[in-house]
Amino acid sequence: GNSVTQMEGPVTLSEEAFLTINCTYTATGYPSLFWYVQYPGEGLQLLLKATKADDKGSNKGFEATYRKETTSFHLEKGSVQVSDSAVYFCALSDLPGGGSYIPTFGRGTSLIVHP
Amino acid sequence: DSGVTQTPKHLITATGQRVTLRCSPRSGDLSVYWYQQSLDQGLQFLIQYYNGEERAKGNILERFSAQQFPDLHSELNLSSLELGDSALYFCASSARAASTDTQYFGPGTRLTVL
Numbered sequence: 001g002n003s004v005t006q007m008e009g010p011v012t013l014s015e016e017a018f019l020t021i022n023c024t025y026t027a028t029g030y031p032s033l034f035w036y037v038q039y040p041g042e043g044l045q046l047l048l049k050a051t052k053a054d055d056k057g058s059n060k061g062f063e064a065t066y067r068k069e070t071t072s073f074h075l076e077k078g079s080v081q082v083s084d085s086a087v088y089f090c091a092l093s094d095l096p097g098g099g100s101y102i103p104t105f106g107r108g109t110s111l112i113v114h115p
Numbered sequence: 116d117s118g119v120t121q122t123p124k125h126l127i128t129a130t131g132q133r134v135t136l137r138c139s140p141r142s143g144d145l146s147v148y149w150y151q152q153s154l155d156q157g158l159q160f161l162i163q164y165y166n167g168e169e170r171a172k173g174n175i176l177e178r179f180s181a182q183q184f185p186d187l188h189s190e191l192n193l194s195s196l197e198l199g200d201s202a203l204y205f206c207a208s209s210a211r212a213a214s215t216d217t218q219y220f221g222p223g224t225r226l227t228v229l
Binding site for chain 2: 031032034036041042043044045046049051089093094101102103104105106107108
């Protein structure tokens with residue numbers, strides 16, 4: 001079946017540091033890939049997405065590139081802020097052959113940014 | 116604010132009981148998804164409805180059921196509750212049922228089973 005693997009957290013950084021959160025996936029079809037962010041006490045919200053190989057999703061200084069050859073979708077940001085502290089989820093949506101797109105989420109990576 | 120509403124925000128009940136969680140999707144969205152989030156299992160996809168019909172099924176227990184009504188709101192029914200059902204339950208909606216669709220999540224319902 002499909003799966004998404006994220007690096008274990010928490011990731012603790014100082015403000016203005018470079019961020020990378022690794023995400024790799026296994027899918028039977030040709031999935032779309034997403035990063036969602038969850039702030040404390042809230043639901044998830046879309047951060048960025050990519051729908052085909054070599055696409056780069058970007059938003060609010062975050063970027064991720066769809067790498068089909070390495071089945072990866074790593075999240076990066078050049079300079080994190082305290083306000084980026086949250087839990088980040090990598091996800092995919094795939095058509096496994098049953099005619100429906102099944103969403104699969106990683107376990108989430110907690111990011112803590114210190115001033 | 117995602118535009119997705121969920122009620123109630125918190126629910127405390129006893130083992131063996133039955134509860135109903137309600138979700139109203141964003142205006143114009145036809146798909147509704149239900150998820151369970153717990154510390155040990157992470158975010159698990161339960162079920163999806165599209166325009167009133169069941170579209171996809173994930174890791175949903177037989178004790179759980181859902182439906183989507185003509186006005187597109189959805190309800191998740193949990194019965195014969197067990198301690199392990201304590202979790203955050205999220206509803207999400209999207210415009211259609213395509214793999215490229217962005218899902219918009221509600222604030223969640225926290226269920227505590229005592």
